[in-house]
Amino acid sequence: xxRLSHSLSDFVLRxxxxxxxxxxxxxxxxxxxxxxxxxxxxRTSIYLHVPFCRHFCPYCPYTKIPFDKSLLEPYTTAxxxxxxxxxxxxxxAAITSIYIGGGTPTLxxxxxxxxxxxxxxxxxxxGDICIETNPSDVDSETVKRLRAMGVSLxxxxxxSFREEMLTLLGRDYLPIAADRxxxxxxxxxxxxxxxxxxxxLPGQSSLDVTSDxxxxxxxxxxxxxxxxxxxxxxSKVGKYLNLKSVRMPDLGTRRAxxxxxxxxxxxxxxxxxxxxGYKKGTVPRYSSVTRGSYIGIGPGAGSLLADGFVLNTFxxxxxxxxxTGGRTALALRLPFDAKMSGWWxxxxxxxxxxxPLDELDQALAGDAPKARRWLxxxxxxxxxxxxxxxxELTEAGAFWLHLAQNYFALNYVNQLWTQAGLDPWxxxxxI
Ligand code: SF4
Numbered sequence: 001x002x003r004l005s006h007s008l009s010d011f012v013l014r015x016x017x018x019x020x021x022x023x024x025x026x027x028x029x030x031x032x033x034x035x036x037x038x039x040x041x042x043r044t045s046i047y048l049h050v051p052f053c054r055h056f057c058p059y060c061p062y063t064k065i066p067f068d069k070s071l072l073e074p075y076t077t078a079x080x081x082x083x084x085x086x087x088x089x090x091x092x093a094a095i096t097s098i099y100i101g102g103g104t105p106t107l108x109x110x111x112x113x114x115x116x117x118x119x120x121x122x123x124x125x126x127g128d129i130c131i132e133t134n135p136s137d138v139d140s141e142t143v144k145r146l147r148a149m150g151v152s153l154x155x156x157x158x159x160s161f162r163e164e165m166l167t168l169l170g171r172d173y174l175p176i177a178a179d180r181x182x183x184x185x186x187x188x189x190x191x192x193x194x195x196x197x198x199x200x201l202p203g204q205s206s207l208d209v210t211s212d213x214x215x216x217x218x219x220x221x222x223x224x225x226x227x228x229x230x231x232x233x234x235s236k237v238g239k240y241l242n243l244k245s246v247r248m249p250d251l252g253t254r255r256a257x258x259x260x261x262x263x264x265x266x267x268x269x270x271x272x273x274x275x276x277g278y279k280k281g282t283v284p285r286y287s288s289v290t291r292g293s294y295i296g297i298g299p300g301a302g303s304l305l306a307d308g309f310v311l312n313t314f315x316x317x318x319x320x321x322x323x324t325g326g327r328t329a330l331a332l333r334l335p336f337d338a339k340m341s342g343w344w345x346x347x348x349x350x351x352x353x354x355x356p357l358d359e360l361d362q363a364l365a366g367d368a369p370k371a372r373r374w375l376x377x378x379x380x381x382x383x384x385x386x387x388x389x390x391x392e393l394t395e396a397g398a399f400w401l402h403l404a405q406n407y408f409a410l411n412y413v414n415q416l417w418t419q420a421g422l423d424p425w426x427x428x429x430x431i
Contacts, residue, residue: 010411013408016408020343021340029311029332031331038305040089040090041093042094044294045095045096046294046296047101048101048115049103049298049300049301050100050101050111051298052075053104054066054136057170059170059229063300063314063421072110074324075320076108076110078320079111079323084118085328086295094126095119095127097128097129099130099294100132106138106142106146107137113149128152129150129151130151131153131154133146134173147188151190152192153191153192153284155196156196158195158197159171159197161212164203165203165208182216182219183219183220187220192222192283193221194224194225195216195224196225197212197226198227199226199257200253204249204257206256209257213264222283223270223278223280224265224278226277226278228254228258274352292345299313300313300314300319300420308335310332311330311333312330313330313331313425315424331420331424338365342364343367345364354393360391382397383397
């Protein structure tokens with residue numbers, strides 16, 4: 001992107017956020033003030049970040065480090081200390097869900113088990129435990145361990161059942177490994193099994209996409225999460241794909257794939273539960289990003305609190321030195337004003353593709369009429385319908401609104417993560 005189009009895009013994004021959130025909300029992440037502390041909480045959720053990967057996928061934007069067995073003990077000690085840090089401040093809150101992501105959590109099942117045990121000692125856990133898994137690491141022993149530690153929802157990062165797509169993505173397994181892993185998970189009795197599948201991959205057809213959906217469903221996936229290859233500017237994907245002389249699919253292809261996914265899932269009794277997610281029957285929904293509040297454990301983990309968003313240092317050594325010394329690993333904080341909290345709520349309800357109208361007035365308070373005006377415009381444009389007390393995005397609405405959301409979010413995530421990845425303790429990051 002040229003400097004001019006970059007400035008223009010920044011200008012447009014600033015106008016949009018000013019229109020919705022207003023001029024009083026700060027957009028500068030800074031270190032939390034020395035006298036700041038999280039407030040006691042009645043209930044929240046936990047995100048545990050396990051940063052290890054045996055193999056780095058070139059498109060991946062997440063905070064990760066190469067797997068090294070000798071780091072498991074320091075990681076576990078530091079994560080347990082961080083659980084204690086939060087519990088000492090927010091109190092014995094009810095934990096309504098635990099999400100274990102990464103990285104590759106199944107490379108560190110002992111660590112995960114020990115951290116979960118401390119979470120149960122310090123909090124009141126009464127929700128589901130969800131974990132991300134990778135086809136390379138799922139064997140019968142791992143599955144047994146996950147069941148024993150109380151994991152109820154599991155997600156497998158299949159991405160594709162086609163070997164050439166896995167090669168293109170730099171994944172380190174063959175389709176047969178994904179088949180086997182999904183079969184083992186399906187036989188183990190988890191409440192929900194999600195399969196992550198990618199679309200809009202170079203050279204992929206709509207038929208390839210729906211064949212992948214069919215294969216995952218046939219192997220026992222009760223939820224299908226499909227997402228396009230995000231071209232995060234700070235991941236190596238652009239460079240990687242250019243080097244391989246492949247052309248990314250255009251917007252029309254991406255649109256056609258999304259339509260095919262919606263048609264296939266609707267025809268096979270999968271209900272859309274988010275922009276990318278479809279679940280079957282009454283199984284609980286597997287989701288990583290839509291909690292109202294959560295505390296993050298691990299390097300680079302974020303926490304969403306009543307008064308804003310805080311982010312741990314991304315640097316493993318800095319994170320572990322701080323938490324094992326009983327100090328905070330929080331490097332950055334963005335306080336939310338009341339308006340921002342309301343619009344943040346609406347942002348995630350748009351991601352869910354369903355907005356409960358009875359909650360909208362309370363969530364947005366004085367901004368509710370403005371939100372309703374916009375929802376009306378979406379309705380008139382065929383992007384949404386009102387149904388049973390909800391404002392539901394249509395298939396076209398889900399596609400176009402999320403494309404806009406995606407652009408907005410990637411722009412900010414890019415700025416924040418790039419700088420936080422370069423400097424363990426940044427003084428200020430303006431987004
Ligand atoms: S996609 Fe998953 S396995 Fe690949 S580098 Fe990222 S976190 Fe690791």
